[in-house]
Structure formats: structure tokens, C-alpha cells
Amino acid sequence: MTTRIFGSGIRRREDPRLITGRASYTDDIKLPGTLHAAILRSPYAHANIKSVDATGAAGQPGVVAVYTGEDTDGVLNGLPCAWLIPGSDLKTPAHPAIAKDKVRYVGDAVAVVVAETRYQAEDALEHISVDYEPLDVVVSPKAAAQDGAPQLHEDVPNNIAFTWALAGGDTDAAFADAAVTVSDTITLPRLIANPMEPRSALAQWSAAMGELTLWNTTQNPHIARFVTCVVTSVPEHKIRVIAPEVGGGFGSKIPYYADEAITAFCSMKLGVPVKWTETRSENYLITTQGRDHIEEVEMAATSDGVITGLRTTVYAGMGGYLSTAAPGVPTILHGLMYSGPYNIPNISGTVYGVFNNGAPVDAYRGAGRPEATMLLERMVDLVAAAVGQDPAEVRRKNLIPKFENGHDVATGITYDSGDYESALDSCLSAAGYEALRAEQAQARADGRCVGVGVSSYVEICGLGPSQVAGAVGFQGGLWESAIIRFYPTGKANVMVGSSPHGQGEETTFAQIVAGELGVEVDDVEVIHGDTDNTPMGWGTYGSRTTAVSGAAIAVAARKIKEKSRALAAHLLEAAPEDIEYEDGRFYVRGSPDQHKTIQDIALMANVAWNMPEGMEPGLEASAFYDPPNFTYPFGAHIAVVEVDPETGRIDLQRYVAVDDCGVQINPMIVEGQVHGGVVQGVGPALWEGAVYDDDGQLVTGSMLDYALPRADLLPDIEVSSNTTPSPHHPLGVKGIGEAGTIASTPTVYNAVMDALRPLGVTRVDMPLTPEKVWRAINDARNGG
């Protein structure tokens, strides 16, 4: 890197428009003649639809059309599941956009009203009568998998959508020989992603052109186009998907939803633009949720705390239908990470993906890795307690030693680079761990309930090699592409297929170009989100955008640099091998005054008055980057909590994060990602959880009941980092979008359990709400 810009914590360029409210989101797009859709949703979690009578709605003021499943059946294809895990006996039952015969969760679409205003459409919904025959409901994914449980789909016995097994080493022998075994059942609650912007779709069908334009809140417009083609049968090249400003996603805007299919259907039927925007209440009911794991876990170790084996059985709730990427989350992104940062020679796991009567579950920040890290870190703490050693030291003795270029683990994957012990040491030092333990001992002597939690983690991101994607059943590639185009004035556009929606890549991508070519950040505009003016790409999720799309930009920039060097040589009448490059200038070796700037080159390439023999005009390059491996960021986190034993309330007092995401392009953005990630992981440890009652009704259906993390409940987050470059990445970067979420849930959970240990409390289900903690304390006092 040759300039200061790359690696510098400059302010995010996108923020002024975002924080002053001048950004334009899907719902802000106003097309003349737009009609508005409202969708009637099932109030039952599980019911047969005996009849739908929409005639009452049709005559209501402003109503233009009412459609039911009878209308869409055979016109819209079912919503596809796009991660077909091989060897898992995967069932993909039909998922119609509008339910015709049966509903499987509260919120399942039953009819749509299109009216001149949204208010009229909402009013008219009350005039549709649906005759439901309620059926038995099952909410728990483990209960749903048992014999005799209510069956959601006829052709899916025991509601088991897939069974995925993992085996490395000889786990049975490891447990048979183990001096120490520990076990626990870990419940990861369903989580609601809560992006600031709810989902929205605006569809404009042009019958004259045979073209469909879809403005949509998506993290991956090119995938949205692909799936829109599958569902609507409009040819892919006749579909344009535009993700304008997208206000957060956290995974919930990866999937393709019934709502955009319904909106497109309405526009195609009526020949005018149709808009649908989710209410917050709908967001809670229908937008994909995260986690919903019941994990039965055992760990084997020596009497000295050396881990010898890990065995799991996991029930992963899928909700009423398989969402777009759902099967990959609790399998590939989860089980393959069971070794974590540790040497664990023997690992086996079985994951059941189970239909249950709730909103579909799909990727949510961390997607599979928080669920894996949680069970692993809980087990390591239990081993430490069982052998009577400090949890930090038990981690240390099991960490994989430092490696710079590849390390195989028992789950069959190869980590790229790691220095886990340095991360742990940095975190222990930053937290003042020894002093913390001394303070804790004093606090305990004073009758206070103070706990310290430690976790180490490694995660898999930068998804990923397309060949691996194919091998694990992902119905797409995972490469990215970029085009860099210089204009005569020396300014450049960077067009990418990924689709940032809050992560700051309009800034970091410009920093990559600035670093590679010596231009000003402000001379680079990053264009994304529109399938008509960006090259193909697979989208923004899995902490892959900077890692994969950023690599494509770097490779394209290096192509620009080589062409510029050749053109500079020609213009300076020197041999290309005599041209040196420094800070945006190409000069003849030994004669720095004889130079051409990148801006000079851009002008001369564009006017093309004097090109070398055989060189094409223009200064533009594109690159398709398919990563050779995933990237594996890692780190160690520590939390300090105090529990009020009278009430069960928990005060999170300190949080210390040390993360190693490889080379950092913008440390301020990295820090921001860690802050947000940590908070989103603390949520389910202490507060968050979508609760369905036995009838499948969402009890936590609004922000009055669903406890999102809030600033006044959190301490300052103490962030620092180490740098272990990825050996295979052109810039050495790994990814940081999810690290905090992956680490913080077990860190805080372990801290609370550490605080409660002297009281005899050994387990409490997440989230650790005050009443649950209070009951656990009382139960322990009363003899368990």
C-alpha cells in the first residue's frame, strides 16, 4: 500500500446523507399511478383454509383488485429454497406465495388487496372472510421432531426437513476414554433482526417492453433478480432489481419473500406500479428470524483439561417453510466450526432441521457461527469448572498454535491463518484479568455476585470458493466482480455486484482504489445495488463483501495500474520495465520529474490520441474474484457482570474485545462493526428472544415486549485489535461484520454463570431475564 488513505480511519462518506434523512429508500420511490398493496395474514399458526371470500373487499372505497391463492396458483411458482444440502435427505415442500390450502405460521399470506392508498387497502382487508380450520400447533423444534407431533407438511415425516451429520476422528472412543465429560443443553432463542428500515417492494411491469423493474429491500439484488425470474417466469434479462438505500438487514434481507412476488404479480396483472411496505408489526411476524436452536452438547477432556472430543445433537427450527438459505445456516456455517480455535481431534454432530409453527428462520448476523461458538465456549467453561482450573488457562492449553498458512481441523476445513493465543493474551492484558479475578474474590467475600466471562472464537467468513459452494449445495456462486472505470477528468466509478447496506463499503471500497492507484477518495464513486448498472455479484452477507468484493476491486485496480504503466512508458518514451510507480505517479526510473499522473493517464487513455500499438482506448478494468478459501477472523472477549441476587437483574459492567480480522482498511469502521456486533450478541444473552405461546402466537410482537439492546444498558465497549493477514487474500483482509455477535453471547453468558456459581446455579436458559435468574438462585438455595 502506498498511500495513507488505505488503513486510515476516515469518516464514512455515506453517513451525512444517512444521518440527515436525505437518503432514498424503496418506500421513498414515488412513481406516477402507483397502487398500494396490503396483505391479509393468517391469525392462526396452523390451520386448513376451508374457504376465502374476498367479495366483501372488492367493493370497498379505492379498491382496485383483490387476489387470493386461487389467483396466484399456477401463475407464480413456489418460493425456492436455494441451499440444498447434499446427503441430508432434504425435503423442500411447496412454499406458495399466497397460501391456498393451509397456513403454517401466524403471518402466512392469505390474500392481497390493491387500492389507491395503503389506508384503503388496509381497511378493505377487514372485509375478507376466511374460514379456517385450526390445527394443532408445535413451536419447539425438538418437540416438532418427535413422533406424534403435529405435521406441518404432509410429505415431511416428523417435520424433519433434513438431517445433517458430521464426523471427524473417533468421538465414541474419545468419550469412552475420557477422564472428564461435561454436558449441557443450550437453547438459543429465536431472534428478530429489527433492521431500522422494514422491508419494501415496488414493482413496475412494462407490458410494452415485457420488462419487470423491482425496487426491493435486498442485500443481494442479483440473487433477487435470479429468484424473481424463477418465481414469476419473467426472463432474467428482462428483470431489473434495484436495491436503493437499504436500511440494515442483518441477514433478514437476504431471502426472497412472498411479498415481493405478490407485489410483482399485482403489477403484472394490473399494468401499473404496485408498492408494498412492511409495517413493523408485519416485520415481527413474517421477516425471517434467527437461531432457534436446541443444542444437546457433550465435551470430553483429560483430567488436566485437554479437550479430546465434542459431540452434539442440534434441533434447528426452520419455521413454517424453508427460507432461501435456511438449510445452510445450522449445517455448513455451524457444524463445520465446531473445532473453534481449539485442537479437538474428535468431533461429531447431528443437526435436525425441523419445521415448526413460526416465522421462517434464516441467516441472522453470524448465521450458524454464534450458535457453534456458544456451545463450544459453554463446554470449555464447564470443563474448566470440572477440572478446577481457570477458564482462560484451559482455553490457552487447547488453542491451536500460531500458523500463517493453513491449518486443518477435524471438521474437515482448513483455517487460513491464526494466532489465537496472542489474541487471548491481548484480551487478558487489556482487561487486566488477574486484577479482575482479585476484585472478584474480594467482591464475593463482601457478598456480591460478580462474574467474569471469557471466550475465544474463530469464525468462517469471506464466503467463499464457488467450487465449495457447489459442493455443499448452495444454488449459486460465491465470487464477486468489480468494474473500475476512469473518466477523462481522472475521476472513477467502481461498480460492484455486492450490495452494502450500512457497512460503510462506499468508503472502504474507495479507500482500496485510493490505496492501489493514488487517487483521492473523493474522486472515486462506488456504485452498487442496481442489476442494470452493476456487474453480477452474489451479495452482501457472511462478512464477505470487503473480503470478496474488495478483492475483486483490488485485482481490477492492479489491472488499471499495469495498463497505466504501459501507457505511461509509451508517453514518456521509456520501456515499461523502466517505469516506477509511487503515489499515483508513473515515472522513469532515476528521473522522477519525467512522470505521468494517473489523471494524466486517464485523460490520454480516454482521448486515445497517442496509444501504443495494439493497446485499446479507455482506462477501465473488470475483475471476477473467486476466493481460494474462506477467511477465518478470530479473537478473544471478556465481560464483567454483577448480578443482583434479590432481583436477578444483571448489570453488564465491562466489555473488552480483541479481534483479529487481518489487515484493516478503515479501523474506525472496524471498531463500529465490533460495537454493533457485540451489542447484537449481548442481546440474546440478556434480553432478546422471540417468544411464541403454545398456540404459535408471537407474544413478543412489538418493541414494547421484545427487548432490543439499549445504550443505557451497556458499558463502553473497549475495542482493540491484532493483525494476522489472510495469506490468500490480495489485501490480507478477512472480515469483521459478524465477529462481535459471534463472540459476545457466550462471553456474557459465561460471565453471568461465573457470577452465579458460588450460589450453586449451574444453568439458566437464554435470554437471562431477571425472573429466570431469580428463580435459578432460589431453586439453588432450596437445594436445586
Place this chain on the structure above:
Amino acid sequence: MFPAQITYHRAGSVAEAVQLLSDNEGAKLLAGGHSLLPLMKLRLAAPAVLVDIGRIEALKGVSASGGGITIGALTTHAEIASSDLVQQHAPVLAEAAALVGDPAVRNRGTIGGSVSHADPASDQPTVLAALDATFNVTGPGGDRSIAAADFATGLLENALAENEVLTSISVPSVPSGAGSAYVKFPHPASRYAVVGAAAVLAVSGGACSSASVAVGGVETTPVRASSVEAALAGSDLSDAALDAAAAAVAGDLNGDAMGDVFASAEYRRAMAAVYVRRALGAAASRAG
């Protein structure tokens, strides 16, 4: 998020508001809108007519009156939290006002709207019960007063007739030298009180000369803790005395505590004793 159709009237005076209420059956008063509008957006409430009293100046502000203060029904939580008069005469009301919701709620939400909504998890009804406040009401037949203890009649139900308007709340000054406190266990999401406890303790010659204590969030209306008050009367307010008094709150709870997914009835009852104890401790430390 899309309320049903409504007809909106803006009342210029209390008399006009009473007339509009009388003329439109089922009409609802709109003040700060922080309780009613969310329900309407969820279509859990769908009044055909709204009578907006939010611009009636006569209903705003705090004034000294007799042995206390009078607080206009439209006075916002933020105004109460920062009022010198409230601080002088009933500081616990300011303490509680500062704990209501968040800044946006405190800047828009009014004390009259809050108490009329009669949500038992609200803060101010509990404090007003402990302060022996009086609610002043105007209806077609003229004015009347309702004791704080009688105002809330059930969950989200109050003693107002359909065409009555709550105009102000009279709050007597706390006794000279009294210590008071409101402590709250806020729901992590809504910030409403899972349990809130208010206490006013006066001390004379080292002994408790008067005590008033109320608990909110546990039952459908605020509970005046007379057993706790009786236990405190004449006591030395030592830790042991406060422990014993707080435990007596169990006798004031009539058994039909509310429960939800966050906090069961059993837990709320247990927390009532904990938070009463904490309120007593804080009030005692401020007394004298």
C-alpha cells in the same frame, strides 16, 4: 401502523371538549398522544372521533395552590421533571417524571394523559397514590374531584364519565422534613414499570411520624400499601424496621397480580417487597 378512519376535532376550551364528547359517542380525548396513538396504529383502538385538547393553554403548567401545587392535565413529564415548584412541594413526582419512557415520551406525554390511560405500569399513578393527590374533573354538570386512590378503576379503566375531562391534579405538599423516593424496575423494552414503588416518610423525634407508600405494576391499579405504612408508624426507620415493613406489602396485595412473559405474578409480588424496601431505604435516607 395504519389507523382506521377518524374524525378529528380540536377543542379550544374545556367546555368545548366536554360538548364534543357529549355530542360524539365513543369519542376519545387526545392529549400528548403517546398512549392512544400507538393503540390506534395497531388498530387495537379505533375511536370514530378524536377530540384534541392539546392546545388548551388553561390545562398547562404547575402552580402553587393552598398547601400544595396544582398541575394542569396537559403538563408534560419533562416539565414536571424540571419544575421548581414540584421539586419544592413533591420532589418524588419530579423523580418519577424523569424515569418515564425516554426523552421523546417525556417531551410529548402529559401527566393527565398518562393517568387517564390508567396503565398500572405507568409511573405517575403510583406516585400520585402515595401523595394523596386529587384529580379535578369537568363534565356537563360542572366540576368534581376524585381521590387518586379512586381514579383508576381497573386495567386501562378510570372513573371518568364518557363526557368528562380531567383538567388538573392537586398535590398536597409533603410534610416538612419528609424524605421521599420512587424506585422502579423498568421493563427492558418498554421502560414501563415492572414494579414501581413510591414512599414518603416523615420523621419526628427519631420516629416515623407519617408514612405513605404505594406500589405499581403488580396489580391492575396502583396499590396503597397500608400494611407497610402501619408497620412504619412510630418505628425508628432502622434497617430492621424497614425490612419488616417492606415484607408487610404481601398483606396489601390482594392476590390478583398481573403476569406476562417477562415477569410472572409470583415474581412481581416478590419484587414488590424488594422495591418497596428500596424505596423506604431511599426515602428514609432523605428524611430529617
